Amino acid sequence: MNNSSLLPSALRIFDISLGQMLWSRRSVLLGLLVGAPVLLAAAVRLFAATNQLPVINGAGLNGPTLFGVVIWWLFVRFIVPVLGVFYGTALIADEVDDKTITYLFTRPVRRASILIGKYFAYLGCVVLLVLPSVVLVYFLLVPIGGHIGESFPALAADLGMLAIGLAAYGAVFALVGAMLKRPLIAGLVFVFGWELGVLSIPGYLKRLSVAYYLQALVPHAMPQDSSISSLLLAIQDQPPVWVSLIYLFVIVGLSLWLAGKSVENREYVLEQ
Amino acid sequence: MTVRTRYFVIVSLLVIVVGLGTGLVAYYVGFPTSAFFSRGGPDELRFMPGSASVIAYADVREVMASELRQRFRKAVATGAQENGQREFQNLTGINIETDIERVVACLDLSANGLGMGAGLVLARGTFDETKIEALMRQHGAAVENYKGKRLVVGDRFTPPFPGNDNGGAADPTQPQITPPPQNSEAFSLAFIEPGLVALGSRTLVQQAIDRQIAGGESAATNEELLSHVRPMEGGNVWAVGRMDVLRARAKLPDIVANQLPPITWFSIRGRIDGGLQALLSAEARDDESANNLRDVVRGFLALAKLQTSSKPEFQRFVQSLELSGTGRTVALSLDVPSQVFDAVGAIAAQPPARPQQ
Numbered sequence: 305m306n307n308s309s310l311l312p313s314a315l316r317i318f319d320i321s322l323g324q325m326l327w328s329r330r331s332v333l334l335g336l337l338v339g340a341p342v343l344l345a346a347a348v349r350l351f352a353a354t355n356q357l358p359v360i361n362g363a364g365l366n367g368p369t370l371f372g373v374v375i376w377w378l379f380v381r382f383i384v385p386v387l388g389v390f391y392g393t394a395l396i397a398d399e400v401d402d403k404t405i406t407y408l409f410t411r412p413v414r415r416a417s418i419l420i421g422k423y424f425a426y427l428g429c430v431v432l433l434v435l436p437s438v439v440l441v442y443f444l445l446v447p448i449g450g451h452i453g454e455s456f457p458a459l460a461a462d463l464g465m466l467a468i469g470l471a472a473y474g475a476v477f478a479l480v481g482a483m484l485k486r487p488l489i490a491g492l493v494f495v496f497g498w499e500l501g502v503l504s505i506p507g508y509l510k511r512l513s514v515a516y517y518l519q520a521l522v523p524h525a526m527p528q529d530s531s532i533s534s535l536l537l538a539i540q541d542q543p544p545v546w547v548s549l550i551y552l553f554v555i556v557g558l559s560l561w562l563a564g565k566s567v568e569n570r571e572y573v574l575e576q
Numbered sequence: 577m578t579v580r581t582r583y584f585v586i587v588s589l590l591v592i593v594v595g596l597g598t599g600l601v602a603y604y605v606g607f608p609t610s611a612f613f614s615r616g617g618p619d620e621l622r623f624m625p626g627s628a629s630v631i632a633y634a635d636v637r638e639v640m641a642s643e644l645r646q647r648f649r650k651a652v653a654t655g656a657q658e659n660g661q662r663e664f665q666n667l668t669g670i671n672i673e674t675d676i677e678r679v680v681a682c683l684d685l686s687a688n689g690l691g692m693g694a695g696l697v698l699a700r701g702t703f704d705e706t707k708i709e710a711l712m713r714q715h716g717a718a719v720e721n722y723k724g725k726r727l728v729v730g731d732r733f734t735p736p737f738p739g740n741d742n743g744g745a746a747d748p749t750q751p752q753i754t755p756p757p758q759n760s761e762a763f764s765l766a767f768i769e770p771g772l773v774a775l776g777s778r779t780l781v782q783q784a785i786d787r788q789i790a791g792g793e794s795a796a797t798n799e800e801l802l803s804h805v806r807p808m809e810g811g812n813v814w815a816v817g818r819m820d821v822l823r824a825r826a827k828l829p830d831i832v833a834n835q836l837p838p839i840t841w842f843s844i845r846g847r848i849d850g851g852l853q854a855l856l857s858a859e860a861r862d863d864e865s866a867n868n869l870r871d872v873v874r875g876f877l878a879l880a881k882l883q884t885s886s887k888p889e890f891q892r893f894v895q896s897l898e899l900s901g902t903g904r905t906v907a908l909s910l911d912v913p914s915q916v917f918d919a920v921g922a923i924a925a926q927p928p929a930r931p932q933q
Binding site for chain 1: 578580588591595863898
């Protein structure tokens with residue numbers, strides 16, 4: 305197999321895998337994850353139609369602020385990494401667990417194209433579910449005391465940032481899934497242990513996380529809930545947007561290349 | 577790809593495209609939620625000079641009726657406020673509280689610099705034109721005809737300031753404010769539309785009449801200005817201005833001017849009701865200047881939070897301060913609850929401490 309056949313094979317795998325992923329049992333989790341913010345936003349909208357939004361810590365809530373909070377805490381901090389972990393680690397691991405990887409490897413295509421095709425199917429699947437959810441949340445929340453046109457640049461930046469975040473986390477966990485036998489545990493430890501830990505520690509360790517670069521793309525200010533967090537913000541170093549973009553693209557490219565290499569070279573022993 | 581997968585892809589893409597398209601149209605055209613913002617700003621902008629450096633707006637009726645104003649009126653400086661309003665009413669016959677609906681003001685520094693003749697105020701409301709004109713004539717103003725509009729000019733106008741209110745007769749013991757005849761900076765007033773009064777220097781009021789008759793270049797055609805005015809929609813008080821022009825005209829000493837952050841535009845949008853919610857925005861010269869400014873503000877916020885940790889009445893206000901903004905924009909939002917005004921009122925009402933003997 306030469307390199308020229310990689311892309312057509314990957315597209316064929318993408319075509320088959322997209323439908324499988326969309327209508328799989330795992331998509332129930334995805335549906336709940338992306339549906340919850342929409343339901344929450346609809347509830348807030350209904351509440352705001354008859355009541356004044358509460359004042360928290362002296363700050364009156366409005367739609368654009370709430371939208372920023374939802375994007376920051378629900379999407380950036382939770383939904384995007386969780387989707388990356390559950391889908392990314394499963395790209396190859398599911399085929400190994402189901403003992404169907406042998407059938408894929410017997411096809412006359414490069415092994416790496418299977419991973420690449422599945423990765424693009426993952427990306428298509430999550431982008432097509434997450435981004436419409438964000439758009440719906442935007443139109444439900446922002447008109448509460450805000451204006452659709454005024455906040456539109458933030459929406460456009462959010463959509464781009466989330467798509468890049470899904471791509472980066474998916475690529476990293478595709479690599480984890482291709483290299484480790486129990487990738488899900490490693491993925492969860494990375495997202496909820498390593499990333500949260502290094503981000504709160506001053507120093508250079510945070511540069512070894514995806515969240516560090518992704519946060520620089522968030523157009524909303526990080527919610528400040530205490531003097532300490534304000535001081536941390538004052539001393540934190542945040543990379544410029546262009547640097548973050550370069551790093552995130554490097555993370556995607558490098559992770560996929562390493563994952564492809566791993567799939568090509570690894571001997572998968574199926575448990576009987 | 578199966579049929580249901582294809583349908584799913586189409587529906588998802590449709591939601592994204594329709595959402596982005598709607599947002600984009602709203603961003604460029606604007607979805608007015610108020611008739612005052614039909615052109616991307618209040619209608620009065622078409623009478624204001626396109627070279628205006630500062631534009632300010634106040635929904636007087638809303639502000640006057642607000643709970644905050646009522647509390648403020650009861651707590652602080654009741655007498656001083658009413659005296660000021662009475663003086664203005666004696667001078668112009670306009671009752672700020674009942675006659676004026678909203679006010680749009682501008683400062684045009686292109687011609688006269690930072691002088692008396694740089695300001696123009698357009699007030700919309702319900703006015704008794706005959707009474708106002710008669711009252712101003714009684715105080716020494718003259719009426720001219722300018723392109724079919726009656727222009728009340730205070731060339732020999734003696735405003736009834738304290739010690740000067742003697743029914744128009746000159747008081748030999750007090751210095752008189754008597755601008756020279758045909759002074760272009762003389763205070764003038766004209767009803768340029770039914771229910772719309774223009775107050776300001778003779779030149780600016782005449783220019784407003786010119787724009788009302790012939791149209792042409794105005795603040796409403798200045799796209800750069802409008803792009804900063806449009807986001808102000810929703811506030812009942814706001815101001816937008818060019819900081820670089822103000823700084824250049826202010827003729828500050830170099831040592832002071834060099835210390836000021838390199839801001840090109842500034843805007844303040846406030847909403848006064850039970851409390852005060854405001855958004856202060858500044859557009860810096862470049863990304864680096866904006867980052868520096870953000871760092872400075874962040875430092876001050878952290879310091880303020882630490883300083884007010886033992887003062888619960890101010891803590892809520894300081895906690896509401898939120899810094900945001902990307903690129904060249906730096907924004908600070910704040911929410912001042914009515915309790916803060918109560919606390920300030922209580923402090924102001926305390927008798928000054930006696931020096932110890």
